[in-house]
Amino acid sequence: MQKNVCFIIDHLGVGGVQEFILNYCTFVRDNRRVTVVSIFENDLYSERLRAAGAEVIFLTERRHSYAAVLDPRSFYAFYRYYRDNGRRFGAIHLKLFAAFAYSSMMFLWRSPKVSAGLDCSRNQLPFPIQALFWAFARRYRRFYLSALVWNEYTAFGLRQSRLRNQIYPVTRRHSDMPKTYPARFSFLSAGRGIPQKGHAEAVALFQLIQPLLEGDGCLSILGEGPAVDAIKIAYPEGDGGNIAFPGSVTNYDDWLIGASCVIRMSIGEDTNSVIREALLAGKLVATTLEGPGCRDLAERGLVVAIDRNDLPGSAARLAAAVRGVTAEKSAALRLASEQLWSDEEAFSVYD
The missing domain is CATH 3.40.50.2000 (Glycogen Phosphorylase B;)
Structure with missing residues (x-):
């Protein structure tokens, strides 16, 4: 039976999380239909994601910024999409902080099919974002975090039974036209x-x-x-x-x-x-x-x-x-x- 998987991410601009999703769509196809939902319009990946078989949806026409994240219209676009489409997915994975914030405001941690996670060490997070995850991360039934930094997040109250080790695939880079640089x-x-x-x-x-x-x-x-x-x-x-x-x-x-x-x-x-x-x-x-x-x-x-x-x-x-x-x-x-x-x-x- 085909499983519909949805990744909801803040934006499709440059980043390791975006590469992770692209790799997932490229290599995991057998019984998966993947939808990638980008809250903001930044886009370096949609063409490659679609070529890998994913459905790509942009919720707003605004570029990612703190002001855009705080704009109620952005949250409403997220709310409306989930309200109309959430039922059709067997698993929903939240990536980056705006998706996590909006999901938490909607109490989506109650759903067994919604998971969240962090893709960095704790000291890379600005304090307001740390506070956001401290308040809500423990509520999700599955929370993905590299085992190497589990100890850094002890104060967040994450239960061992709910933690999942986030292992990152690696993009194999190759080029038929390598860049020529002006120095040796x-x-x-x-x-x-x-x-x-x-x-x-x-x-x-x-x-x-x-x-x-x-x-x-x-x-x-x-x-x-x-x-x-x-x-x-x-x-x-x-x-x-x-x-x-x-x-x-x-x-x-x-x-x-x-x-x-x-x-x-x-x-x-x-x-x-x-x-x-x-x-x-x-x-x-x-x-x-x-x-x-x-x-x-x-x-x-x-x-x-x-x-x-x-x-x-x-x-x-x-x-x-x-x-x-x-x-x-x-x-x-x-x-x-x-x-x-x-x-x-x-x-x-x-x-």
């Missing part, structure tokens, strides 16, 4: 344009690396938001053309496959999709060690560790590592990564 050594910092993603710290590290590479390096910051806007103001000329701000890109595969290295300096975020995708593509990854997953990767020799308290030393290690990248080392990264992450386990968690 090309670095990427990818993620939403918020301070927690560490783009400003990536810029600081890059500026220390440049002299060690005789100036033959460039940094591309992929993502949009206030933190990226602040960097643009600080470097209106892109630091002499060495720093580029492409924004949110639809061809991330081309950017990644063409790059020499990914710099990941997120604050309080353990191993994320940026790290996993880069390693599976055989790319050098430099990252701060924000949790047990990152520390394990460093102990295995799969990433270059960045110490926030010693950026000059970290820059020296990274410069030496990026100079030493070979085809053999890239192949070894790919092989080790494939043994670490199982997509089948990630998808089965929603069965």
Whole structure:
């Protein structure tokens, strides 16, 4: 019997949660009909989701923002859609905070088919959003959260019997037309344009690396938001053309496959999709060690560790590592990564 599955998400702009849903739609088809409901109009994924067999619905024509989330019209659009369509789904999974807030206001935790979750460590959440999840997360019958951060959320009162380990599938990135960069050594910092993603710290590290590479390096910051806007103001000329701000890109595969290295300096975020995708593509990854997953990767020799308290030393290690990248080392990264992450386990968690 076919099961109708619905993901309700705040928006379809850039993000690891959006990639998760795309992967789910791509690989889980046998007895699933998937509907993806986006509350706001931000859209980088609808075309690919539809190609993967999903039905995609946008509830409003407004772009995602705190003001839009607080607009009663947004809530009413959510309420009306659920009222008219909720019965036809066998499972409804809420993603990101607006979907969670609206659902909680409607007491949807009472339904056994509605689940919620969090996709980040606790210190990445602004206090008002922490308060929202503290108040309501414990009420849901199933709550998805990476087991690596369960202890961080102890104060939220989540019952062990209701917790589900959130395991993330990994997008296998490939490109027939890799990006050509203007320097020999090309670095990427990818993620939403918020301070927690560490783009400003990536810029600081890059500026220390440049002299060690005789100036033959460039940094591309992929993502949009206030933190990226602040960097643009600080470097209106892109630091002499060495720093580029492409924004949110639809061809991330081309950017990644063409790059020499990914710099990941997120604050309080353990191993994320940026790290996993880069390693599976055989790319050098430099990252701060924000949790047990990152520390394990460093102990295995799969990433270059960045110490926030010693950026000059970290820059020296990274410069030496990026100079030493070979085809053999890239192949070894790919092989080790494939043994670490199982997509089948990630998808089965929603069965």
